[in-house]
Amino acid sequence: MSETLVPFDEVVERFDPALGLEIHVELNTNTKMFCGCPAVFGGEPNTQVCPTCLGLPGAMPVVNGKAVESAIRIGLALNCEIAEWCRFARKNYFYPDMPKNFQTSQYDEPIAFEGYLDVTVPDENGGEGETFRIEIERAHMEEDTGKSSHVGGSDGRIHGADYSLVDYNRAGIPLIEIVTKPILGTGDKAPLVAKAYVSAIRDLIVALGVSDARMDQGSIRADVNLSLAPKGSGVLGTRSETKNVNSLRSVERAVRFEMSRHAGILDAGGSVLQETRHFHENDGTTSSGREKSDAEDYRYFPEPDLVPVAPSREWVEELRATLPENPAVKRTRLQGEWGFTDLEMRDTVGAGALDLVEQTVAAGAAPQAARKWWLTELARRANDAGVELTELAVTPAQVAAVQALVDAKTINDKLARQVFDGLLAGEGTPEEIIAARGLAVVSDEGALSAAVDKAIAENPDIADKIRDGKLAAAGALIGAVMKEMRGQADAGRVRELVLEKLS
Amino acid sequence: MSQLTRDEVAHLADLARIDLDDAELDHLAPQLNVILESVASISGVAGDDVPPTSHPIPLTNVFRDDVVVPGLTAEQALSGAPEAEEQRFRVPRILGDEQ
Numbered sequence: 001m002s003e004t005l006v007p008f009d010e011v012v013e014r015f016d017p018a019l020g021l022e023i024h025v026e027l028n029t030n031t032k033m034f035c036g037c038p039a040v041f042g043g044e045p046n047t048q049v050c051p052t053c054l055g056l057p058g059a060m061p062v063v064n065g066k067a068v069e070s071a072i073r074i075g076l077a078l079n080c081e082i083a084e085w086c087r088f089a090r091k092n093y094f095y096p097d098m099p100k101n102f103q104t105s106q107y108d109e110p111i112a113f114e115g116y117l118d119v120t121v122p123d124e125n126g127g128e129g130e131t132f133r134i135e136i137e138r139a140h141m142e143e144d145t146g147k148s149s150h151v152g153g154s155d156g157r158i159h160g161a162d163y164s165l166v167d168y169n170r171a172g173i174p175l176i177e178i179v180t181k182p183i184l185g186t187g188d189k190a191p192l193v194a195k196a197y198v199s200a201i202r203d204l205i206v207a208l209g210v211s212d213a214r215m216d217q218g219s220i221r222a223d224v225n226l227s228l229a230p231k232g233s234g235v236l237g238t239r240s241e242t243k244n245v246n247s248l249r250s251v252e253r254a255v256r257f258e259m260s261r262h263a264g265i266l267d268a269g270g271s272v273l274q275e276t277r278h279f280h281e282n283d284g285t286t287s288s289g290r291e292k293s294d295a296e297d298y299r300y301f302p303e304p305d306l307v308p309v310a311p312s313r314e315w316v317e318e319l320r321a322t323l324p325e326n327p328a329v330k331r332t333r334l335q336g337e338w339g340f341t342d343l344e345m346r347d348t349v350g351a352g353a354l355d356l357v358e359q360t361v362a363a364g365a366a367p368q369a370a371r372k373w374w375l376t377e378l379a380r381r382a383n384d385a386g387v388e389l390t391e392l393a394v395t396p397a398q399v400a401a402v403q404a405l406v407d408a409k410t411i412n413d414k415l416a417r418q419v420f421d422g423l424l425a426g427e428g429t430p431e432e433i434i435a436a437r438g439l440a441v442v443s444d445e446g447a448l449s450a451a452v453d454k455a456i457a458e459n460p461d462i463a464d465k466i467r468d469g470k471l472a473a474a475g476a477l478i479g480a481v482m483k484e485m486r487g488q489a490d491a492g493r494v495r496e497l498v499l500e501k502l503s
Numbered sequence: 504m505s506q507l508t509r510d511e512v513a514h515l516a517d518l519a520r521i522d523l524d525d526a527e528l529d530h531l532a533p534q535l536n537v538i539l540e541s542v543a544s545i546s547g548v549a550g551d552d553v554p555p556t557s558h559p560i561p562l563t564n565v566f567r568d569d570v571v572v573p574g575l576t577a578e579q580a581l582s583g584a585p586e587a588e589e590q591r592f593r594v595p596r597i598l599g600d601e602q
């Protein structure tokens with residue numbers, strides 16, 4: 001079916017968008033939500049299963065207390081009320097990746113409700129950003145499903161597959177689903193607000209330490225609801241729900257595409273179908289999934305095998321005391337302390353280096369030096385290795401130690417890069433690497449002086465220029481000396497010697 | 504107490520993936536209504552001061568420590584599966600989307 005897409009600028013001239021976001025966060029507990037199976041990612045198929053998470057007859061679930069704790073901490077960080085008493089419920093539907101034929105979830109009694117999160121959309125011209133308050137309807141506890149792979153057909157997708165294979169390692173891993181109220185009044189910022197919200201949730205989850213928060217591995221998954229209404233009408237249109245949008249950029253693109261698609265349908269006098277949609281990373285489009293209508297009949301009822309959860313107010317307050325500083329507030333504070341420009345700060349955050357820089361500074365390095373190493377040398381190496389900065393085998397303490405050696409003129413920046421080579425290769429501490437690789441700058445004045453004399457002798461023309469006061473020419477001599485010393489000299493000292501000898 | 508219609512029974516059967524033909528629907532719908540009426544007599548006994556109960560024992564907060572306990576091996580897990588392949592449960596072609 002061909003679709004008419006209305007250009008984004010025209011959409012926002014004539015329509016008001018309403019957003020809604022549902023985010024699933026996979027918790028990083030040791031065990032699953034209702035059984036003691038490991039909840040780690042990447043095991044051999046069906047090796048992290050037991051009668052409970054396989055839904056075998058007679059198996060009895062027991063709630064993971066740590067998961068409840070994480071749920072409460074997430075709720076508190078989102079400024080939610082925490083239920084005094086709430087129950088789990090069965091959400092009944094059939095799908096092979098859900099072995100019990102129901103998902104244990106929460107229905108009308110979520111553990112956390114009525115909260116908010118303020119998110120700031122950066123100004124494209126570098127000015128003050130615009131802040132939107134996102135109202136949180138609820139955050140509730142539930143469990144993840146298994147993973148199906150589809151065999152046969154052309155491309156491993158459901159359609160045209162001959163049969164499917166299911167691995168239940170993921171079935172039963174604790175999930176927290178965070179649901180917003182309709183987000184209104186964002187206008188042309190809707191795609192950016194959606195992205196900023198998911199980003200803020202991710203930052204919060206990272207700060208809380210309750211999840212790996214890896215969107216690429218599905219430990220944070222976003223469903224994006226969108227509807228349009230004629231501008232100023234104040235009504236809510238029919239929404240589509242784009243499932244499993246798995247990167248920040250995709251969230252923005254999915255909203256943008258759905259706005260253009262909805263407008264096309266409404267302009268043609270049609271009505272938007274209430275349905276789920278699939279997002280396609282390759283071209284930024286969505287395609288029709290399942291129509292919602294009566295399939296939505298989940299026949300929820302209270303889970304009889306699990307007793308209610310009634311967190312005491314003392315426990316809630318204890319957990320409130322463990323909350324980290326709000327990431328946005330922290331960012332503003334650190335920028336002030338470090339004296340970074342907006343651009344330096346944005347690059348640092350964008351590179352995922354904020355905590356690393358903070359820890360490096362805490363270990364004694366100057367903020368600009370810490371930023372320089374993480375954002376240039378180490379970012380490049382992480383990129384080459386295809387890993388996140390945080391996964392690189394270099395710690396903030398080591399970076400601070402390397403910088404301290406640069407500050408002490410034991411090594412220079414160029415040699416520091418070789419020290420990082422050694423650290424990544426696991427060759428020991430920076431000092432051990434310097435010793436083993438013979439990297440220290442030569443502080444032997446005699447050797448240095450000899451090298452300068454040699455460079456002057458070999459470059460009489462340049463030496464004459466410097467004698468005539470053309471100090472800019474010194475660079476060539478310094479370069480020659482550094483080459484002679486195989487980079488292991490303090491360029492500042494070499495410059496002093498050159499100028500001394502030629503004055 | 505409103506009656507369960509034949510259409511509602513057909514819808515529920517569909518949701519529960521139970522294939523009922525017309526004759527079975529004609530037969531079962533009235534029977535289900537008799538059961539519902541019997542159960543409904545409880546509301547005649549319970550006063551307004553008795554809230555609906557989902558859990559008969561007044562227990563809350565039964566939690567487990569977040570400690571791994573050994574489960575099943577893949578071999579054990581798959582031993583009851585009608586079909587398995589690549590250490591996974593093999594299931595018929597899935598029609599439609601996951602929910």
Ligand SMILES: [Zn+2]
Pocket residue numbers: 032035036037048049050051052053054172574
């Ligand atoms: Zn299990």
